[in-house]
Amino acid sequence: MVNETMVTFQGWIGTDVTDRYVGEAVVASFRVASTPRKYNKLANGWVDGETNWYTVNAWRSLGRNCMEALKKGDAVVVHGRLSTQVYEDEEKRRFQTMVVEATSVGHDLNKGTSFFTKTTVGAGGEADDGALREFNAELGIGGPQISSDGQALGDFVTDEPSKEPAA
Structure with a gap:
């Protein structure tokens, strides 16, 4: 699609993976924390940047596979379309959250091992x-x-x- 922001990021799943149905399509949802690290010459070491939290939605077969394969605490790599959702609470405070409609999700093999089963x-x-x-x-x-x-x-x-x- 034109003018869509595609992102790829790595991070850690910070919530349980949950599912819901939209019509007959399953959607798996979970939150991922991604903290960039940069080398600081003055500190002579790596320092953490600001942590970004993303809500990841995975639809249909990707959602079913996420439900089977992922759990809170897993290191993942996510690729998909980024959007921002704005909402208000009961006290009329505005919040915004970054949402990624995933097209690919996998374990981050820099952080551990995984076993693949084709479905x-x-x-x-x-x-x-x-x-x-x-x-x-x-x-x-x-x-x-x-x-x-x-x-x-x-x-x-x-x-x-x-x-x-x-x-």
């Missing part, structure tokens, strides 16, 4: 790779295997002799 989405919108596993099993040990995007992964090498007739 596929079935007709009901839920992750389901059972049909794909069953199809690959029918192809046999030495046969090609199919990925969730429909691409053949190639033949797997086995110690079993080929059962194809000799030419």
